[in-house]
Amino acid sequence: MTLSEEDYIKIIYHLGKGDQGTVSTNAIAEKMETKPSSVSDMIKKLSEKGLVNYKKYQGVTLSEYGLKVALSIVRKHRLWEVFLVEKLEFSWDEVHEVAEQLEHIKSEKLIDMLDKHLGFPQIDPHGDPIPSKSGEFKKSIKRLLNEVPIGKEGICVGVKDSSPPFLKFLDKNKIALGDSIFVVDKEEFDGSLHIKIRDVDIRISDQIASNLYLRIIE
Amino acid sequence: MTLSEEDYIKIIYHLGKGDQGTVSTNAIAEKMETKPSSVSDMIKKLSEKGLVNYKKYQGVTLSEYGLKVALSIVRKHRLWEVFLVEKLEFSWDEVHEVAEQLEHIKSEKLIDMLDKHLGFPQIDPHGDPIPSKSGEFKKSIKRLLNEVPIGKEGICVGVKDSSPPFLKFLDKNKIALGDSIFVVDKEEFDGSLHIKIRDVDIRISDQIASNLYLRIIE
DNA sequence: ACAAATTTTTAGATTTGCCTAAATTTTATT
DNA sequence: AATAAAATTTAGGCAAATCTAAAAATTTGT
Ligand SMILES: [Mn+2]
Ligand SMILES: [Mn+2]
Ligand SMILES: [Mn+2]
Ligand SMILES: [Mn+2]
Numbered sequence: 001m002t003l004s005e006e007d008y009i010k011i012i013y014h015l016g017k018g019d020q021g022t023v024s025t026n027a028i029a030e031k032m033e034t035k036p037s038s039v040s041d042m043i044k045k046l047s048e049k050g051l052v053n054y055k056k057y058q059g060v061t062l063s064e065y066g067l068k069v070a071l072s073i074v075r076k077h078r079l080w081e082v083f084l085v086e087k088l089e090f091s092w093d094e095v096h097e098v099a100e101q102l103e104h105i106k107s108e109k110l111i112d113m114l115d116k117h118l119g120f121p122q123i124d125p126h127g128d129p130i131p132s133k134s135g136e137f138k139k140s141i142k143r144l145l146n147e148v149p150i151g152k153e154g155i156c157v158g159v160k161d162s163s164p165p166f167l168k169f170l171d172k173n174k175i176a177l178g179d180s181i182f183v184v185d186k187e188e189f190d191g192s193l194h195i196k197i198r199d200v201d202i203r204i205s206d207q208i209a210s211n212l213y214l215r216i217i218e
Numbered sequence: 219m220t221l222s223e224e225d226y227i228k229i230i231y232h233l234g235k236g237d238q239g240t241v242s243t244n245a246i247a248e249k250m251e252t253k254p255s256s257v258s259d260m261i262k263k264l265s266e267k268g269l270v271n272y273k274k275y276q277g278v279t280l281s282e283y284g285l286k287v288a289l290s291i292v293r294k295h296r297l298w299e300v301f302l303v304e305k306l307e308f309s310w311d312e313v314h315e316v317a318e319q320l321e322h323i324k325s326e327k328l329i330d331m332l333d334k335h336l337g338f339p340q341i342d343p344h345g346d347p348i349p350s351k352s353g354e355f356k357k358s359i360k361r362l363l364n365e366v367p368i369g370k371e372g373i374c375v376g377v378k379d380s381s382p383p384f385l386k387f388l389d390k391n392k393i394a395l396g397d398s399i400f401v402v403d404k405e406e407f408d409g410s411l412h413i414k415i416r417d418v419d420i421r422i423s424d425q426i427a428s429n430l431y432l433r434i435i436e
Numbered sequence: 437a438c439a440a441a442t443t444t445t446t447a448g449a450t451t452t453g454c455c456t457a458a459a460t461t462t463t464a465t466t
Numbered sequence: 467a468a469t470a471a472a473a474t475t476t477a478g479g480c481a482a483a484t485c486t487a488a489a490a491a492t493t494t495g496t
Contacts, residue, residue: 002482002483004482004483004484024443024444025443025444025445026442026443026444034483034484034485035484035485035486036443036444036445037444037445037446037484037485037486037487038483038484038485039444040444040445040446041445041446041482041483041484042483042484044445045482045483056444056445056491057443057444057445057490057491057492058492084328087335088328088331088332088334088335089331090327090331094327097325098323098325098327098328101323101324101325102320102323105316105319105320105323106319107315107316107319109308109312109316110302110306110316113306113307113308114306116306117305117306220452220453222452222453222454242473242474243473243474243475244472244473244474252453252454252455253454253455253456254473254474254475255454255455255456255457255474255475255476256453256454256455257474258474258475258476259452259453259454259475260453260454262475263452263453274461274474274475275460275461275462275473275474275475276462437496438495438496439494439495439496440493440494440495440496441492441493441494441495442491442492442493442494443490443491443492443493444489444490444491444492445488445489445490445491446487446488446489446490447486447487447488447489448485448486448487448488449484449485449486450483450484450485450486451482451483451484451485452481452482452483452484453480453481453482454479454480454481455478455479455480455481456477456478456479457476457477457478458475458476458477458478459474459475459476459477460473460474460475460476461472461473461474461475462471462472462473462474463470463471463472463473464469464470464471464472465468465469465470465471466467466468466469466470
């Protein structure tokens, strides 16, 4: 498969949102930053290769084979993202462009050994799950920190309240996007949380916890 | 620059053998596993881009700019080779194909941080020197182990005597291609050597040392 | 229901990198 | 020096991936 075919397959996968509903030509064109006419051409080719199911004017879905290919590319993309952050000190918002290139390197051994080198990670720096070699993975969901069950871990992916005082508070307490947060315990009385972040235990109020989004697995 | 252009530039560099003598169309075609007519096309394009000096029928040499580009690709190739061997447990002879792909990834930060992650290595797994970011590097030479000065280190790259008894000896003493060997001392009396290999000190006779090739720097 | 708007596909070009076959230039041999 | 051989370039084409403009199908709105 060519680099371009791989990018199309991956985009069709993401637009299919897991449930693999049909994806429109225009939607693909926008994500690929190309014209709908180019997408039509490519879809025809992918269809001939058995990667997508396609009926003219009716949109596309990934075939079983196409889904397998998509998951292997997603796996590579996310493993490389972990590598960049964990081993090369990239920050979570710098990795995408480079992973977009690295995901196309062809070598089964490379990706197996990279997985091992990284300690078989389950999630990438954005909290998204990494498919296994055989294509299995758990879904991830975005939850407010105060709704995350005790004992769960997640990646901080956003804020609900983006006011300067709140952001300043996060800064002061060294809580940043991309940080991994583990919910140790919850105080029934006032809803305050005991969390572990970067191996440090801290307590935060319900007010804080209800304004921070975490991406968690399952 | 495209992937193909980069491969041409690198091949022209290697065929120029450091001194950057002129390189023939046929030689490039053979290395690129393509036809001479395709090479002519590409040379014309590289010439227009100022990467090579070219007069019809007279072969090509790299321009100053072309040399800089070549060295940056060689740098990337060799750093990735070190990564594959040191971090991902690839062996000596498995790295080339993958490095051939990885060398084309575009990200200055990536290669700077990779260099750091690897501890700023000076040579690749084949004993070849790794150019610095600014393009400087030491030449490497192939020497019989018994001609390597005391205090020098090199990579085992070949044997002079390839008879089964000799190869069996190397095997038994766990000396393999790709191993790094440090010459600790030399016995004047019989020419025997005291070497360090994989952190183990051993003694070998002059007869052994005069049949093993090392690639050393400077 | 049917015209208008939108989406999608087709037609015809362009660019990159490659090919074969033929022409040209250089190099080697008598 | 003339001819044969080898190397190199040109000419003309092809496949992949893209584009613009135009045609066709679908969806939307009244
Ligand atoms: Mn990509
Ligand atoms: Mn990610
Ligand atoms: Mn390459
Ligand atoms: Mn090498």
